[in-house]
Amino acid sequence: MTKLLRARAGRHLHGGPLTYAVLTVFTVGSLFPLVWTAIAASRNNTRLSQTPPPFWFGGNLFKNLQTAWTDANMGLALLNTAVVAGTIALGTVLFSTLAGFAFAKLRFRFKNLLMLLVVATMMVPPQLSVVPLFMTVAELEWTDQLQAVILPTLVSAFGVFFMRQYLVQALPSELVEAARVDGASSLRIIWHIVFPAARPAMAVLGMLTFVAAWNDFFWPIIALTQDNPTVQVALANLGQGFVPDQSVVMAGALLGTLPLLLAFVIFGRQIVGGIMQGAVKG
Amino acid sequence: MRPYTDQAASSATGDAAAAGPQQAAVERPGGTDRRRLWRSRRYRWDIKYSPYAFVAPFFVFFAAFGVFPLLYTGWSSLHRVSLAAPNDMQWVGLRNYTRLLEDEFFWNALRNTFTIGVISTVPQLLMALGIAHLLNYRLRASGFFRVAILTPYATSVAAATLVFVLLFGRDYGMINWALDAVGLGKVDWQSGTLSSQVAVSTIVIWRWTGYNALIYLAAMQAVPNDLYESAALDGATRWQQFIHVTVPSLRPTILFTVVVSTIGATQLFGEPLLFGGASGQKGGASHQFQTLGLYLYEQGWFNFHLGRASAIAWAMFLILLIVAGINLLVARRLRKSQ
Numbered sequence: 001m002t003k004l005l006r007a008r009a010g011r012h013l014h015g016g017p018l019t020y021a022v023l024t025v026f027t028v029g030s031l032f033p034l035v036w037t038a039i040a041a042s043r044n045n046t047r048l049s050q051t052p053p054p055f056w057f058g059g060n061l062f063k064n065l066q067t068a069w070t071d072a073n074m075g076l077a078l079l080n081t082a083v084v085a086g087t088i089a090l091g092t093v094l095f096s097t098l099a100g101f102a103f104a105k106l107r108f109r110f111k112n113l114l115m116l117l118v119v120a121t122m123m124v125p126p127q128l129s130v131v132p133l134f135m136t137v138a139e140l141e142w143t144d145q146l147q148a149v150i151l152p153t154l155v156s157a158f159g160v161f162f163m164r165q166y167l168v169q170a171l172p173s174e175l176v177e178a179a180r181v182d183g184a185s186s187l188r189i190i191w192h193i194v195f196p197a198a199r200p201a202m203a204v205l206g207m208l209t210f211v212a213a214w215n216d217f218f219w220p221i222i223a224l225t226q227d228n229p230t231v232q233v234a235l236a237n238l239g240q241g242f243v244p245d246q247s248v249v250m251a252g253a254l255l256g257t258l259p260l261l262l263a264f265v266i267f268g269r270q271i272v273g274g275i276m277q278g279a280v281k282g
Numbered sequence: 283m284r285p286y287t288d289q290a291a292s293s294a295t296g297d298a299a300a301a302g303p304q305q306a307a308v309e310r311p312g313g314t315d316r317r318r319l320w321r322s323r324r325y326r327w328d329i330k331y332s333p334y335a336f337v338a339p340f341f342v343f344f345a346a347f348g349v350f351p352l353l354y355t356g357w358s359s360l361h362r363v364s365l366a367a368p369n370d371m372q373w374v375g376l377r378n379y380t381r382l383l384e385d386e387f388f389w390n391a392l393r394n395t396f397t398i399g400v401i402s403t404v405p406q407l408l409m410a411l412g413i414a415h416l417l418n419y420r421l422r423a424s425g426f427f428r429v430a431i432l433t434p435y436a437t438s439v440a441a442a443t444l445v446f447v448l449l450f451g452r453d454y455g456m457i458n459w460a461l462d463a464v465g466l467g468k469v470d471w472q473s474g475t476l477s478s479q480v481a482v483s484t485i486v487i488w489r490w491t492g493y494n495a496l497i498y499l500a501a502m503q504a505v506p507n508d509l510y511e512s513a514a515l516d517g518a519t520r521w522q523q524f525i526h527v528t529v530p531s532l533r534p535t536i537l538f539t540v541v542v543s544t545i546g547a548t549q550l551f552g553e554p555l556l557f558g559g560a561s562g563q564k565g566g567a568s569h570q571f572q573t574l575g576l577y578l579y580e581q582g583w584f585n586f587h588l589g590r591a592s593a594i595a596w597a598m599f600l601i602l603l604i605v606a607g608i609n610l611l612v613a614r615r616l617r618k619s620q
Contacts, residue, residue, distance in 0.1 A: 013520065015419035023416055026409075027430040030492060033445045034433065036456070040448060048448065053456045095343075098336040108333035118340070121348060125549050125602060127578055127595045129351030131358060131588050135368045136351075152347035155340045183325065186332035215438035217552040218575070222583065232552075235440035239447070239556055246448055253441035260436040268429035275432070275493065276500035 034261070041065070041250040048246045064251035068238065072252050073226065077234040078259070084149050084230055085213035091154040092209045093202050100163025101194045105176050115164070121157040126218055137223055144228040149220050153213060159205055162278065166201035167194070204274040214260060231256040359592035366586055378593035388594070390569055391577040392601070394479065398554075398573065399547030402483035407539055410491050411532075414498035415524055428499075431492035439552030443485055447557060450481045475570040478557070482571050485553045490546075494539050501535040502528060537613050541606065548602050551575035574598050 015023075042061035043054050068074055102108070103115050133152055142148040171194065179189050195202075217232045224233050238244065238252045264271065359378050361371040382388045413431060417424060434442065449456050450471040458468040471481045509527050518526065529536075550573045555562040557571065563580040565572025572580070574594065582591030 013419050015416065015421045019416045019419055019421065023413070023421075023427050026413055026491075027427060030431050030434050030488070033442070033449065033488065034437065036449070037441070037445050040445075049454050051454055052459050053454060095339040099340045102333040102336035106333040106336070111333075114337060114341070121344060123545070123602065123606065124348065124352060125545065125595075125598060127549060127575060128355055128599050129348060129595075130578075131363075131582060131592045131595065132351040132354035133347065134582075135354075135588075138368060151343070155343040157340075157344070160340055180329070185325075186328050186336075190336075211436065217439045218549070222579075232438050232440045235438070235444065236556060239440070239444045240560055240562060249444055250448070253444050257437050257441045261433070264429065264433055264436050268432075269425055272425075272428045272432055272496060275496050276503075 034257070037250050037254050037257070040247060041254045042247075044247050045245045060247060061251070064247050065255060067245070067248045068252035068255060071248065072234040072238040073229060074231075074234060074252060074255050077229045077231045078255070080146060080228065081214055081231040081256075082259075084146055085210050087150050088153050088213040089206045089210040091150075092156050092159045093206045095155050096159030096163045096205060097194065097198050097202055098190065099160045100167050101171070101190065101198070103160065103164040104167035105171060105173055118157045118160050122161065130219065130222060133219070134222055143223065144225055146228070148223040149216075149230065152219065153216070156209065159209065162205055163198065163201060167198060170201070171197040200277070204278045207271060207274055208278065211260060355592045355595050358589055359596050361589045363588040363592075364586050365582065365588055368588060371589075374589070378590050379597075381590070382593055382597060387569060387572070387577060388597075391565070391572050391574045394565065394569075394571055395548065395550065395573045395575075398479050398483050398486075398550060398571065399544065401480060402486040402550075403540070403543040403547055405483075406487045406491050407494060407536070407543065409487070410494035410539075411498055411529075411536075413491070413495040414502055415528065417495065417499050418502045418528075428496065431495060433492070434489045435493045437489065439485075439489075440556060442489055443553050443556040446481065446485045446488075447559065450484075473567060473570065478566055478571045482550075482553050482557050485557070486547075486550070490543070494543075497539060498532060498535060501532050505531040533616065537609070541609055544605055544609065545602065548598060548605070549575055551579070555579070574601075 038061075039054055039057055040048055041064050043058040044060050044064075047054055047058065099118075103111065103118075129152075137143055137148045175193055175197075176189060179193055184192075215232065216230075217236070220230045220233050221236055224230060226234070226237050229237070235249075235252055235256050239249050358371065360373065360375060362374050362378075363371050417427060421427065450458075452458060452468065452470050452472060455471070457471070462468055469477050471477050505528065509531070510523055513523050513527050554565050554571045554573050554576055558564065558566050561567060563576060563584050565576050574597075578591045578594040578598070581587045581594060
C-alpha cells in the first residue's frame with residue numbers, strides 16, 4: 001500500500017513520454033543558438049545573407065577564427081579576461097569567507113548593524129556608482145588598465161551573505177571554541193578549521209563569481225577600450241561596426257564563449273550541483 | 283586539515299583547560315614572565331580585534347567603490363558636469379531632475395524598461411517553474427537535461443545577443459525564414475516597438491530560464507515527500523499535487539527569484555545595446571527599445587552630460603526601491619491570505 005502510494009506521489013512519480021518530449025524541446029532550444037554560432041562561424045558573410053540560412057557546417061571556420069583573433073584582439077582579450085575573472089573570483093572567495101566566518105561565529109560590537117548593511121548593499125545597482133567610478137579611473141589614469149575593472153568588483157555583498165549562511169550551519173561553534181581554549185590564534189583557526197569546513201561553499205561561490213566576472217559587460221565597456229579589452233568589450237566592438245562581417249563576428253563569439261563551454265562539458269554536473277546547493281543555502 | 287580539528291575537539295574535553303593561556307602561566311619559572319604577559323595580551327587582542335580584521339576588507343573596498351561613488355553620484359547629479367572636463371562642476375540644484383521629468387526620452391526609457399521587464403520575467407519564471415517540475419520526476423538522463431538547459435548561463439550577454447541579432451534578422455534571419463515557411467509572414471524585429479522588445483526579451487529569457495529552473499528544482503527537492511503522499515492518499519492528481527503542494531511550498535523561493543529578476547530587469551543594458559548594432563546606445567533608430575540603463579549611457583558617454591547621467595542613476599535607484607516595496611507588500615498580503 002505505502003509503496004503504491006509512494007509511486008503516485010511527488011518525486012517518486014516517473015516521467016511519461018510527454019515529459020521527455022517537452023524537456024527535449026527545451027534542450028534543443030537551449031543548445032541550438034550555440035550550435036548555430038559554430039555553423040555561422042564556419043560559413044562566410046555572403047552565405048549568411050541568403051535564404052534559407054545555413055543548417056550545416058561550411059569550410060571557413062579556421063579562416064574566420066583567425067580573422068576574429070587579429071581583428072578583435074582576441075588573444076589579449078582572453079588573457080585579460082582570465083586574469084580579471086580569476087583575480088575577482090579569488091578575492092571574492094577569500095574576503096567573503098573571512099567576513100562570513102566573523103558574522104557567523106564571532107562576537108563583536110555592531111555585528112548585526114554591519115550585517116544589515118551588507119544585505120542592504122545587495123540592492124544597490126551598479127549604475128548608481130558608474131559616473132564617479134569613471135571620474136576616479138580617469139583621474140588615476142587607469143583607463144584601459146585591468147585594475148580599473150578588478151578593484152571595484154573584488155568584494156561582493158552576496159558573497160559575504162552566502163558564506164555566512166553556509167558557515168552558520170556547516171561549522172560547529174564548539175570546534176571554534178575548543179581551538180580557542182587550546183590557544184589557537186585566529187589565523188590558525190581560519191586556516192585549519194574554517195577553510196576546510198567552508199570548502200564546498202567556497203567552490204560554489206568561486207565558480208559563480210568567475211562566470212559572472214567573465215561575462216560582465218556594463219562597467220568593462222565604460223572603463224576599457226579596444227586597446228586593452230576583455231572578451232566582452234572585444235565582442236561588442238566587433239559587433240558594433242557599421243558593416244560587420246557576420247561570420248567573423250560569430251567566430252569571435254565562439255572564441256569568447258568556448259572556455260566556459262568547455263568547463264561546462266567537463267564539470268557540467270558539478271556546476272549544476274553547485275548552483276542547486278547555492279540556491280538552497282542562499 | 284581534518285585531524286587537527288579532531289584533535290582540538292578531543293583535547294578540549296580532556297586536559298584542555300590546563301593548556302589554556304591563562305592557566306599555563308601559573309607554574310612557569312619567573313624569567314619568562316614578560317613573554318607570558320605578552321602572549322596573553324596578544325591572545326586577548328586577537329580575540330577582540332580579529333573579527334574587525336576579517337570584515338575590514340569587505341567594508342574598505344565597499345566604502346571606496348560602493349558608498350563613496352553612491353554619494354558622489356548624488357552630489358554630481360546636482361551639478362552640470364561634462365565628460366570632457368569632469369572636474370569642472372557647476373551647481374545647478376535640482377535642474378537635472380526637473381529636466382528628466384519633462385524629458386520624453388526618459389519616460390520612453392522608463393516605459394520600455396517596464397515592458398521589457400514584464401515580458402522577459404513573467405514567461406521566464408513560469409517556464410522555469412514548469413521545467414523544474416518536469417525535472418523533479420524520476421527520469422532517465424536527468425543529469426544531461428539539467429546540464430543542457432543551464433548551458434546558456436555560460437554564454438555572455440555579448441555572445442548571446444550577437445547570435446540572436448542574426449537569428450532575428452529581417453531578410454535572412456532564421457526566425458523569419460521559419461515564420462515565412464509556415465505562412466505567418468516576416469516580422470521586422472529591429473524597427474517595430476513591440477517586436478523589437480519581444481526580441482530583446484527573448485535573449486534574456488534564453489539566458490536565464492535554465493538557471494531559475496535549477497533554483498526551483500533545488501527548492502522542490504527540499505519539499506518533504508509526506509506532503510505529496512498524503513495528497514495522493516486524498517486522491518490528488520499530478521496537476522493538483524503541483525498546484526496545492528509544490529507551488530505553496532515554493533513561495534519564498536518564487537519571491538526570491540522575482541526580486542532578483544526585477545533588479546536584473548531594471549538594469550538591462552547589454553542586450554538592447556548590442557541588439558541595436560551601430561545605433562545601440564539609442565536603443566534603435568526611434569529609441570523603441572532604449573532602456574533606462576542605455577539612456578544613462580547615452581546621456582553620459584555620448585552626449586557628455588555626466589550630471590544628467592547621475593540623476594538618471596538616482597531615479598533608477600528610487601524606482602527599484604518602490605518596486606521592492608511593492609514586492610514586499612504583495613508578499614505580506616499573500617502570507618496573510620493563507
